[in-house]
Amino acid sequence: MTKATNLIWHESEVSKSDRRELKRHKSAILWFTGLSGSGKSTISSALEKELYIHGIHTYRLDGDNIRQGLNKDLGFSPEDRTENIRRIGEVSKLMVDAGLFALTAFISPYQGDRTLVRELVEPDEFIEIYVKASVETCEERDPKGLYKKARAGEIKGFTGIDAPYEEPAHPEITIDTNVLNVEEAVEAIVDYLKENHYL
Ligand SMILES: Nc1ncnc2c1ncn2[C@@H]1O[C@H](COP(=O)(O)OS(=O)(=O)O)[C@@H](OP(=O)(O)O)[C@H]1O
Numbered sequence: 281m282t283k284a285t286n287l288i289w290h291e292s293e294v295s296k297s298d299r300r301e302l303k304r305h306k307s308a309i310l311w312f313t314g315l316s317g318s319g320k321s322t323i324s325s326a327l328e329k330e331l332y333i334h335g336i337h338t339y340r341l342d343g344d345n346i347r348q349g350l351n352k353d354l355g356f357s358p359e360d361r362t363e364n365i366r367r368i369g370e371v372s373k374l375m376v377d378a379g380l381f382a383l384t385a386f387i388s389p390y391q392g393d394r395t396l397v398r399e400l401v402e403p404d405e406f407i408e409i410y411v412k413a414s415v416e417t418c419e420e421r422d423p424k425g426l427y428k429k430a431r432a433g434e435i436k437g438f439t440g441i442d443a444p445y446e447e448p449a450h451p452e453i454t455i456d457t458n459v460l461n462v463e464e465a466v467e468a469i470v471d472y473l474k475e476n477h478y479l
């Protein structure tokens with residue numbers, strides 16, 4: 281719901297397609313979703329580097345970073361997670377409008393929240409990438425020691441332990457991190473982008 285009234289949209293003289301033409305490539309949201317420790321940050325960073333090397337304009341948004349700035353007023357209640365994803369969806373939409381590939385690395389545990397982001401942009405502008413790893417695998421990796429804390433009861437409402445993660449029903453890409461290493465994951469995503477004429 282919009283609080284303010286009397287708002288009139290102002291068109292720019294430079295359009296999304298003008299900006300895309302200048303950059304010589306399309307733009308879209310590459311939406312990484314998965315449990316903490318599944319590999320969202322690692323794979324999206326490696327992908328961004330690969331795209332950069334090939335002259336593709338990108339910007340990466342990562343949960344841990346955004347929650348220290350733009351979304352520092354939000355915690356991990358279901359409502360706050362929904363608001364977190366809504367804002368990131370809106371920011372990503374602006375980036376698509378700017379002609380960039382927005383790479384987002386958020387747990388985004390609720391299917392409904394991800395669907396709302398998908399619906400914010402054109403159908404071919406949202407690519408959902410499910411970074412798949414079981415809770416057991418993530419807990420074994422535990423790169424930040426957060427699963428240990430959650431098991432010890434020091435973090436309440438931790439995704440996969442005592443908060444839900446809803447698996448994507450129809451992701452464009454699934455990366456099973458038990459099968460693909462980081463390099464292979466990047467290659468699989470680049471292949472998808474090429475086959476679907478994004479690159
Ligand atoms: N309760 C709880 N549940 C899940 N994660 C937690 C929690 N508390 C802190 N963290 C740390 O916050 C990172 C997840 O933030 P996100 O913005 O991606 O979460 S969400 O999409 O709003 O659910 C997550 O980072 P990633 O490991 O990169 O996923 C954790 O480091």
Ligand SMILES: Nc1ncnc2c1ncn2[C@@H]1O[C@H](COP(=O)(O)OP(=O)(O)O)[C@@H](O)[C@H]1O
Nearest residue numbers: 316317318319320321322421423457460461462
């Ligand atoms: N195939 C893989 N893909 C991505 N990360 C992997 C893989 N195998 C092991 N890892 C490790 O798992 C951890 C994933 O952490 P991170 O990228 O921060 O996950 P997330 O951002 O989803 O919380 C890293 O320590 C990474 O080195």
